[in-house]
Amino acid sequence: MQTMTVKKKDIRALTKEQLRDFFVNQGDKAFRGNQVYEWLWQKSAHKFEDMTNISMHTRQMLEDNFVINHIKVDHMQRSADGTVKNAVKLHDGLIVESVLIPTKTRTTACVSSQVGCSLDCKFCATARLKRMRNLNPDEIYDQVVAIDKESRLYYNHPLSNIVFMGMGEPLMNYNNVIKAIDKITSPEGLGMSPKRITVSTSGIPKIIKKMADDAVKFNLAVSLHSALDEVRTTIMPFNETFPLKDLKESLEYWYAKTKSKISYEYIVWDGINDSKKDIDALVAFCKYVPCKVNIIEYNPIDDGEFQQASSESLERYIQALEKNKIVVNVRRSRGKDIDAACGQLANKS
Numbered sequence: 065m066q067t068m069t070v071k072k073k074d075i076r077a078l079t080k081e082q083l084r085d086f087f088v089n090q091g092d093k094a095f096r097g098n099q100v101y102e103w104l105w106q107k108s109a110h111k112f113e114d115m116t117n118i119s120m121h122t123r124q125m126l127e128d129n130f131v132i133n134h135i136k137v138d139h140m141q142r143s144a145d146g147t148v149k150n151a152v153k154l155h156d157g158l159i160v161e162s163v164l165i166p167t168k169t170r171t172t173a174c175v176s177s178q179v180g181c182s183l184d185c186k187f188c189a190t191a192r193l194k195r196m197r198n199l200n201p202d203e204i205y206d207q208v209v210a211i212d213k214e215s216r217l218y219y220n221h222p223l224s225n226i227v228f229m230g231m232g233e234p235l236m237n238y239n240n241v242i243k244a245i246d247k248i249t250s251p252e253g254l255g256m257s258p259k260r261i262t263v264s265t266s267g268i269p270k271i272i273k274k275m276a277d278d279a280v281k282f283n284l285a286v287s288l289h290s291a292l293d294e295v296r297t298t299i300m301p302f303n304e305t306f307p308l309k310d311l312k313e314s315l316e317y318w319y320a321k322t323k324s325k326i327s328y329e330y331i332v333w334d335g336i337n338d339s340k341k342d343i344d345a346l347v348a349f350c351k352y353v354p355c356k357v358n359i360i361e362y363n364p365i366d367d368g369e370f371q372q373a374s375s376e377s378l379e380r381y382i383q384a385l386e387k388n389k390i391v392v393n394v395r396r397s398r399g400k401d402i403d404a405a406c407g408q409l410a411n412k413s
């Protein structure tokens with residue numbers, strides 16, 4: 065005779081309402097649902113047996129019906145500059161990476177939104193891993209909780225900021241990213257201000273407009289890297305499908321609705337986007353909507369096809385932007401020695 069094993073449900077896929085209803089259907093009080101919800105999210109319990117204000121009988125009943133698919137930090141590396149990289153194992157054995165970046169004034173978590181990435185940016189190590197799947201809201205939330213713990217442990221203060229600049233394209237997993245951010249910002253979760261959260265995208269115009277319609281409160285960063293279609297398409301081939309004029313239009317829509325400034329991430333490469341024409345195009349693009357430019361250092365990923373431009377080239381960019389009253393910051397890489405810097409996340413370990 066064949067025995068059927070019933071697949072247990074992921075309890076964190078339930079909303080608070082659904083959890084309350086579950087307990088009512090079991091003949092218990094709806095309030096029990098609130099208690100369990102608090103254990104699952106605010107207290108980040110890994111096991112039902114940790115839920116000490118719930119009766120043994122109820123904990124067993126939960127155990128029989130559900131699983132908590134908590135992530136596990138499989139491997140942790142610390143860089144000479146204090147950056148921490150976690151290789152995070154998901155319930156199905158897949159791995160993503162997340163990073164803790166400490167500075168004097170803040171600690172920032174850089175989290176992943178997908179296993180691998182479906183975009184094909186030529187300069188990014190993650191692009192070489194094919195996209196396996198989207199992360200669930202709880203898997204994104206758990207990365208933040210793990211980094212918050214490390215921040216308290218190593219730097220004696222809680223996490224102050226979150227950037228969605230790890231593996232994957234957050235706007236290709238929009239619904240789950242939004243659900244995770246809802247939990248991160250909710251008093252029933254981590255209670256963080258959305259102003260301390262930045263979602264970075266390669267630029268998916270339709271979803272940028274949807275975010276504006278949804279009146280999201282977090283910050284938007286766009287990985288621009290070139291304001292010329294012919295250049296951007298060679299380094300970020302999806303630009304063919306989502307050209308700059310559509311991106312521009314979506315950013316105008318975003319700003320009109322949210323009044324929130326955009327950050328452009330920009331790497332300058334030798335011989336690729338370091339000419340006067342490239343600089344003029346960026347300056348012109350920056351005039352469409354209020355913005356600032358973060359020039360980020362290129363982290364080589366292997367074959368030398370891309371080379372960081374000289375400091376003179378960077379200086380030409382900075383001068384042109386400043387002359388046009390566009391705020392520009394130059395960002396140094398962190399955690400390079402452990403492959404934890406932007407674009408280096410590729411599950412090497």
Ligand code: SAH
Nearest residue numbers: 188229233264265266287329362363406407
């Ligand atoms: N897909 C999203 C988020 C992940 S990439 C996005 O494109 O924004 C996070 C940032 O790292 C982006 O600005 C990306 O352009 C940048 N990046 C990718 N590869 C890099 C590399 N090798 N060196 C420096 N930055 C890189």
